[in-house]
Amino acid sequence: MRRADRDAAFTDFVAARQRHLRRVAYALCGDWHRADDLLQTALTKLYVAWPRIRHEGGEEAYCRQIMVRANIDESRRPWRRERPSDALPDVAAADPAPVEERSALFDALQDLPEQQRKVVVLRHWLGLSVRETAHELGIGEGTVKSHSSRGLAALEQVLARQR
Numbered sequence: 498m499r500r501a502d503r504d505a506a507f508t509d510f511v512a513a514r515q516r517h518l519r520r521v522a523y524a525l526c527g528d529w530h531r532a533d534d535l536l537q538t539a540l541t542k543l544y545v546a547w548p549r550i551r552h553e554g555g556e557e558a559y560c561r562q563i564m565v566r567a568n569i570d571e572s573r574r575p576w577r578r579e580r581p582s583d584a585l586p587d588v589a590a591a592d593p594a595p596v597e598e599r600s601a602l603f604d605a606l607q608d609l610p611e612q613q614r615k616v617v618v619l620r621h622w623l624g625l626s627v628r629e630t631a632h633e634l635g636i637g638e639g640t641v642k643s644h645s646s647r648g649l650a651a652l653e654q655v656l657a658r659q660r
Contacts, residue, residue, distance in 0.1 A: 507547050510556055511540060518560055524618040525568050527607040535571075539563040561623070562633050565615065572611070605655040612636075613648035620645050 518539070522532035539560045543550065550559050606614055612634075619630045620641065627645075631638045 503547060503551075506551060507544055514557060514560075518557070518564070521561060521618065521623065522564050522568075524603065524606055524622060525564060525615055526571075527614075531568075531571070535564045535567050538567045558629075558633075561619075565619075565633055568615075601656060602652070605652050608655060609648050609651055613644045613651070616641055616644040617648040617652065621649070 515536070519532055519536050522535040522539070523529055526532055526535060542563050543556065543560050546559065547556075550556055606617065609617065615634060616630060619625045619633060620627070625633070627638050627641050630645075631641045634641070
């Protein structure tokens with residue numbers, strides 16, 4: 498594959514799936530800035546592996562797996578995270594997020610423990626099977642089932658209280 502063709506195929510993929518992948522990243526980490534960082538990391542690594550991955554047809558799964566692993570890596574390195582400061586920039590607030598990005602479900606997802614949140618996002622939002630979810634997270638299938646059950650029960654309680 499010529500470089501120009503490879504770049505065009507990658508650009509088309511990113512244009513078509515970027516919003517969806519950004520929401521997946523947000524669902525995994527709960528912060529839009531970290532989600533942008535996760536997505537950028539994933540797309541950079543995906544570009545490097547694009548010729549190999551493109552032939553296998555697993556572009557989106559590869560990107561999701563990178564985001565999950567990068568999120569885990571980031572949580573293991575707390576000293577690398579930025580620290581808040583008292584000095585605020587003099588810039589206007591960004592436009593409000595679209596409705597789907599600030600829904601009650603996203604808020605409720607952020608109240609879940611991290612592993613439950615990841616399982617619920619991969620299983621029930623992205624529609625991965627128990628086996629695929631276990632593979633992406635590097636945990637057992639039984640663990641996926643228990644986290645899924647507990648996570649859905651917790652979401653149901655939170656969302657029922659909001660009605």
